[in-house]
Amino acid sequence: MSRWTSLVGTAVLGLSVLPAVASAQERIQDTTERKQALKVWGAQFEEFEYRYSDDDEELGVWSGDFFYGTDELKGRWLTKGEYSIEEQAYEKLENQLVAQTPVSDFFDAKAGLRFDTPEGPDRTYAVLGITGLAPHWFEIDANLYVSKDGDTSAELDAEYELLLSNHWILAAALDASVAFSEDREIGVGKGLVSTETGIRLSYDLIDRSFSPYVGVVHERKYGDTADFAKAEGGNVEDWFAVVGARLSF
């Protein structure tokens, strides 16, 4: 065919004939970015909010994480806190540093350390957990903690998003924690410790990076943990109205 012959013709005639050395294919190694594992970072605040309880308690609360890494290995810093506005104190201040790697199509395993440094006694834990997407779009984050003193506990977070529209999202979240041993000093009893259930209605105002929301959160303590709280004059159950924003950048 004409193109074919002209291709050969031009290649043979039009270009200079040099002696062939080692085969051309060995000459270039692809060392571009494209041939490296893609490194990405991201930062998200699932919760960044103001809470107002049914007994006039006011809290600033956040739950966020920052990650950097590849598909195969990510480093992740998770941070969670509750700041009491009246008392000007951190009721809860948790930071985790974990390494995360895929273990199945939809789940990652993670391992690392958790540092609790609220007002009051500190704790350091080893963390082992999984995070990912369960069937039917439940986002799951389950962790096992072992404190320096050997106290073990577990935490399960589950979240589900219902799309009222492509911008109005109703998110339901459940956090539950269980202790396998008592840690009296920080008010934790053996068994089911506490749950936090929240429903938040958000609107994606700027892409998915700024989504203000309003919602309701219910916190409850159980069993010995509830008794410890009562003994110290604290609440066993709280209802909060919340206003805040989901952030990602």
Add this chain to the structure above:
Amino acid sequence: MRANLPVMALGLLLPVMGLAGEYNLTVDKVEIDTGNFEKAGIGYNGKSPGPVLRFKEGEEVEINVTNNLDEMTSIHWHGLILPFSQDGVPGISFPGIQPGETFTYKFPVVQAGTYWFHSHSGFQEPDGAYGAIVIEPEGREPFRYNREYVIQLTDKHPHSGNRIMRNLKMMPDYYNREQQTVGEFFSDVSKNGFMNTMSDRLAWGDMRMMKADVEDLQGFTALINGKGPEQNWTGIFEPGERIRLRFINSSAMTYFDVRIPGLNMTVVQADGNNVQPVNVDEFRIGVAETYDVIVRPRDEQAYTIFAESMGRSGYARATLAPEEGMTAPVPGLREPARLTMADMGGMHGMDHSDMSGMDQSNVEGMDHSSMAGMDHGSMVMSEGGASDPFYAQGSGLVPTAANGGKFLSYADLKAQKPLYDEREPTREIELRLTGNMERYTWSINGVKYEDADPIRLQYGERVRFKFVNETMMTHPMHLHGMWSIVDVGADQWNPVKHTVSVQPGTTVYMETEVDAPGQWAFHCHLSYHAAAGMFRKVIVEGGPETKQAAAEGAISEEGGDV
């Protein structure tokens, strides 16, 4: 209009023999105004899209590319058959063009038709680094036209390519605003009943897949020749003229369904190669593909060129009119497409990929287009009405023409003149297109580019590639340096392309005459799929020493000092 117009005009005046053209391109930071937003981007000769380069078949071209960016760049001549060292893929063909450097591409133009060029570095192409190439044939065109326009489509997004990639990695549905909502659940309930809707939702939820995963990237403004729908690029005609429209899809991620309400289009070329003319009312243009169509408006009125994205999240619009300023009505977007279980292919229970593979090998040699009428309904849960042999039967992506007329299928494309002698393939290479939407990883045979060995071909082979799409997305697969002959069941009349779209749940075959030594890129042309790993290096071993040597010489001379 073009900085190098005099040079090109001179090129056209030169006699055919010994034709040589010199062209200059600068790679620049530019401002892009879509009419909806302005953004910083990358362009050629100070604008995006860059100039239309006009070559003549048989010409020896020299293109001086000066990099005015502060990062490495490259230009790939999409669809051109040339020595591999001139192909412009950093790390595969050459080392790339460093900031401040001028690299001279030099190659013979051995083909005619509509092509395009773009950066092959980072996300410069989504950021605006592309332009069109029009090559006039040595002989006469097998069709007549009075005037021609390049219609270069793209999807311009307010975010930079880097940011988009990062967001997709963080949240794969970051840019998807056509997801199923509570409202759609209730409307489905009233249409299909509660139990059916529930079991449908449960089936998809169980797979953790979304029926709405048609377009990864929404929120773009679609442009034609750099103009947004409001800016309305206009091409002038005189009634009765035949106009050749050279459609090029330079999008990063977007397939378009193109129509010109009121006009019938005659497709005469696909990916730069002449095809037996086929009259259509609408056609789908994959990312990186080109289609040349001829239209003949007889009335003194304006016509809208309407290119609706496959996922119906946006559209490009331009106008053909007897005079500037005239407009025609702009159609509305159709309902967003929804994937069906058929698009899941062999992933989950229903082994559709096996089935379509079987079908195709059985019908080899027979007229493939007749398959459209064949009933596979009993084998696959058929949900859709329309059919096309290049879509899974019952696929939610099967396009239909807005006016109920003819929608172009690959099966309609027949080469005008075979480029190669028909012969049996020497071997078959199976390439499964794979990925994980939730992780936003894309791969071939489950392996990402970073972990993959090159595909080794032998010079002189005729290789049959078998693409099995195991994902729920359409992938436009592009092999550099050699032609891709799509098996539409037309034997020697199978169309010759450079980019082959493989629909979800389907198996597509293409054959390649391995006639170009060196190393080449082979990848999905969706920018973020390629970057996430759906990419391979192809090494063609052996071949005439002269050609190899020539290729090498070019490397050491032009690129070796970088």
